[in-house]
Amino acid sequence: MSKSLKARLKVAAIAVATTVSISGALVIAPSLAKAATLDELLAQLAALQAQIVALQGGSTGGTGTGLNLTSDLNPGARGQSVTDLQTALKTDSAIYPEGLVTGYYGSLTTKAVQRFQEKYGIVSSGTPTTTGYGRVGPKTRAKLNEVFGGTGGGTTGGGTTGGGTTTTGSGLTVSSATQPPETLAPENAARVAFTKVMLTASSDGDVTVKSITVKREGLGDDAVFAGVILVDADGTQIGSDKTFNANHQLSLNKAFIVKAGTSKTVTVAGNMATSLDSYAGQVVKLSVVAVDAGSTAVSGSLPISGNGMTMNSNLAIGTVTMQSGADDPGADTTKEVGSKSVKITGVRLSAGSGEDLLVKSIRFQQSGSVTQTDLKNVKIVVGSTEYDAVTDGEYYWASFGDGVSVVKGGNLEVYIKGDVEGGSNRTITMDIDEQQDIVVLGKLYGYYATPTSTDNDSDTTSEDGEFNNTLNPFYNGWDITVNTGTLRVEKSNDVASGSVAVDVSNSNLGAFSFVAQGEDVQITNMVLNFTFSGTGTSSDITGVQVVGSNGSVIAGPKDPASGIVTFTDSWTVPAGTNVYKIQGKLDSTFVTNDSVTVSVTPSGFTAKGLQTNKSITPTPSTQVSANAQTVRAAALKVSVAPSPVAQNVVRGINGFTFAKFQYDASNSGEDVRITSQAITFTTSATADADDLNTCQVFDGTTALNTGSNVTNPTGAVGADPTATVTFDNHLIVSKGTIKTVDVKCNISANFVANSTIAVGIAAAQDTAATGMTTGSSITESLTASAGQDMTVKSGGSFTVYKDTSSPTERWAIAGSTDQVMTVFGLHATDEAMKLDRIHLTFSSSTASTTDFTKFTLWDGATKVGEGVFAGTETLATSTLTGDFIIPKDGDKRLTVKADLEYVGNQGGGGAGRIVALSFNGTATTSTRAIGQSSGSAFNVTTATDVNGDGVRLARTYPTLAKLSVPSNTLANGSMILYRFSVTAPSANDVGLFKFTFLVSSTTVATSTDFYVYGYSDSSFSVQAYGNNPLNARQVDEVTETSLGGVAPATASSTEVVVFFDPVTKSATDPNSEAIQVPAGTTRYFELRGTIASATTGDTITVSLAGDAAYFARTSARFMETANTVNAQSANNDFIWSPNTTSTPTTSVDWTNGYELPGLPSTNMEQQSFSK
Secondary structure, X not given: OOHHHHHXXXXXXXXXXXXXXXXOEEOOOOOOOOOOOHHHHHHHHHHHHHHHHHHOOOOOOOOOOOOOOOOOEOOOOEOHXXXXXXXXXXXXXXXXXXXXXXXXXXXXXXXXXXXXXXXXXXXXXXXXXXXXXXXXXXXXXXHHHHHHOOOOOOOOOOOOXXXXXXOEOOEEEEEEOOOOOOOEEEOOEEOEEEEEEEEEEOOXXXXXXXXXEEEEEEEOOHHHEEEEEEEOOOOOEEEEEEOOOOOOEEEEOOOEEEOOOOEEEEEEEXXXXXXXXXXXXXXXXXXXXXXXXXXXXXXXXXXXXXXXXXXXXXXOOOOEEEEEOOOOOOOOEEXXXXXXXXXXXXXXXXXXXXXXXXXXXXXXXXXXOOOHHHEEEEEEEEOOEEEEOEEOOOEEEEEEEEEEEEOOOXXXXXXXXXXXXXXXXXXXXXXXXXXXXEEEEEOOOOOEXXXXXXXXXXXXXXXXXXXXXXXXXXXXXXXXXEEOOEEEEEEXXXXXXXXXXXXXXXXXXXXXXXEEEOOOEEEEEEEEEEEEEOOOOHHHEEEEEEEOOOOOEEEEEEOOEOOEEEEOOOEEEOOEEEEEEEEEEEOXXXXXXXXXXXXXXXXXXXXEEOOOOOEEOOEXXXXXXXXXXXXXXXXXXXXXXXXXXXXXXEOOOOOEEEEEEEEEOOOOOOOEEEEEEEEEEEEOOOOOHHHXXXXXXXXXXXXXXXXXXXXXXXXXXXXXXXXXXXXEEEEEEOOOOEXXXXXXXXXXXXXXOOOEEEXXXXXXXXXXXXXXXXXXXXXXXXXXEOOOOEEEEOOOEEEEEEOOOOOOOEEEEOOOOOEEEEEEXXXXXXXXXXXXXEEEEEOOOOOOHHHEEEEEEEEOOEEEEEEOOOOOOOEEEEEOOOOOEEOEOOEEEEEEEEEEOOOOOOOOOOOOOEEOEEEOOOOHHHOEEEEOOOOOEEEOOOOOOEOOOOEEEEOOOOEEEEEOOOOOEOOOEEEEEEEEEEEOOOOOOEEEEEEEEEEEEOOOOEEEEEEEEEEOOOOOOOEOOOOOXXXXXXXXXXXXXXXXXXXXXXXOOOEEEEEOOOOOOOOOOOOOOOEEEOOOOEEEEEEEEEEEOXXXXXXXXXXXXXXXXXOOOOOOOOOEOHHHHHOOOOOOOOEEEOOOXXXXXXXXXXXXXXXXXXXXXXXXXXXXXXX
């Protein structure tokens, strides 16, 4: 054996021995069988070396250094993360031959990163800012951690960086989990589960699993797989898919962590080939043969194999077709820093015809050059639902719970959006790297589908905005280039067009709104331009400065030169909208009605973004002018407001507003200070101003004169005294505004009733006012007024009336509670009144105290009192327990409700009895209110009864409603002429005895043979009673029916009268009897008739007749037998019973249709038919 051959074998043997004993790797080492030739021996050694390389993450140049970069790095960076990067790169001399570890990311480190990116196919051209070439972005960082993340210094176990460490677990146990059952593996299926492995970390620290090696076993081919993936227990794919090498092995080498003392189950799954025609019937297994956990000791029994899966080529599982979505940008775009909810990539999923689908999750790969911190608030929007995106810096994904359903042939729009927080001159690109990053489950067969696209790009390179079924990325998203922030300047109305005084420092000359978007903006040069009208010039302005919203000076002060002020102060405009005021002092050269306008040209500013450090050109490029200011001296107008109007007021009230004074500084050049005001009190002949006291002037709720300055007017009876009110709290009226103050006084209880007094300002009186800044005295412009006369009353009064909202007479269910009986209106005069008590009585001679359990009083939805009628008393006084305030000179509603007594065989009141509650006006002393100003008690002044309309008591009552008919076209033969419903409340069944229909027609068309049908459903298909129709004997338009020997009820020529024989159906011996509508249900009725001789132009109208009044009682009873009601000469068209008794038609328990809900007193709405 030659030296050369010995040396080569020695090196190979050392490599084998070293690799098999790597700490933290559990490996099945192939035995070196005897080789017949040297070439065979070398081939076996090469195969072993390939397995070792796979376990080390595919790198032969670098060694594990424990690298775990958690943030992106740019050229120029410094710190521990750069040191860790350089330490890792120098282990591969081909990448970083210089091997310098300095902690500074300079040109040598940039070159090393570029070599690394080229070696691993990440990027091979461009610059760090445009393509990320030479920059550690998300994809580069992930690959660096993968390649150099083994044992070593720097960061351990995927924990902290910057010199800190995270405790690494000492052990990892690998064991078999419950394996997926044997089943089919259909072609084009994704995520077919083959093998499950449980990984358990020791309790002394987290364990980073760096790779899992998988071997294909069984009588099958590697080609049955498009790729093999690792899936976490929550369904998240770990890393990307891998394919088998020549030894039928692959390494799933995306690192992940098993937390200390916990177990994680992962699944080795297969993405099946598009076609399995050549492999159908093959049974394939996937075995885990090695687990690498870095420095952590790995124990367990390997290999771990799942069950064999049978390849299938003819099961037509669901399919997913992909296209660009409606929310996809559709082109490369540019967005400014600060842009919100930017739609980055959008796709449309279309389900095939095979089965309904569930979209479970989607994952986007950010392949642009921005960092994770540049994107915030990233959302994945599915349909109209937003999901928070989870990210590791490279991938952004979201899971959708049980899944979002897409029916066969249906579509679903999905897009990803986010806020651009930084990243100037970098790009955002959201790709879908692999087809299986879109996880879609078939609902019928339960297999995951592999998405494809009919927009497939057949090129060998993937272009922006295109799908590629064979290359990664599957969808290449459009690039969004991040621009710098922006600054826009606008006129601000914070300083409106107005007046400005001379010789006043820091006068507001204008204001601008600076809108910074995306980042704070630093301004280092800004020019103001001044234009003038009148006598003033730029030399007459001094002390020009820029003031922020908090009042601080941020630039200046400076004096203009030739109408221009150039500020070179450096100041920052925070992101958002900021208002800056321009201030200065105009000297006395300016005269009244001169004007000053300040403007800027924003594009001429010198500005840059503080986050991006890039220059910004503010907009617009045209001149922006602030509101013009007109020079005026301090001025003030004074007047008495027209409110409060002349009115009555009760004596004894405190703080009554007699007048409002208005101070108008609209045309003042500066703010105005008012220190006192003279006031006139104008009285009638019998009034004495001495009976007013504690007069104060209020600015809102603030008293301007307090303490010894409170005014108590004095003067003789009938005199008009004056008083000067000194404001110890000076009143400041801002220029350009109007201030209104209130003059309030207390009115003595001794003030002469029905006399008047007014408060105002006389012509000769004075307002002491000066300029706020200049201190110059102001001669006000006064509009004199004595004010409005206020008539003083000894007390208020109130009345009671029936409110328009009070219900009319109607049916009510006995035993019900809170039935609205009456709504009273109460009106107060001269002062607000608090109702203390009210006296009620029965307003119906038919009512009985046993008809009520109690009555209650309500202020809207608030209960304010209640009462009962004791024994046989028909009067009751209720003292209110809650506040019921009637406003001064206003009205308020008082609602009276009652709890009604039960009516039945054993009940109190009788069915049909009217019960009503009314106000008793004959005892005015029993209804009382308390004046809220005077404090005195007042009896009601209404001396007549105010009657409520009341209710009729019954155990139940029907509600009717007209329904539409199928057709309103007149046709000969049997027709449906009318439909209506009858509803019984839940209180009790409703009995029905008689319907009457009104039928009218032209002289040619005739209608005969009428029948009524009853149904229990609104579609008129389910028969409700034993027989249909309900009347066995036909009814013509004119009919006479004698019932039970009672005098016959005669129908007019336009009436169709129908009685019921629901059990015995005999045309010769009909059984007229009641039918029932069960409690809580609705019955549907239909009138049919035979139409004959109808020709074009003929018409027929049909309606259900009502009753205009209660039937004529012949006794004290309120109900009668059915025959007695029917025998009435009128008001007998609709007969019903509340079933108070057992309800035979001979019971005294029947009445007519008067006041039934839905049945008008004449007739229900007509149905009209025409031909």
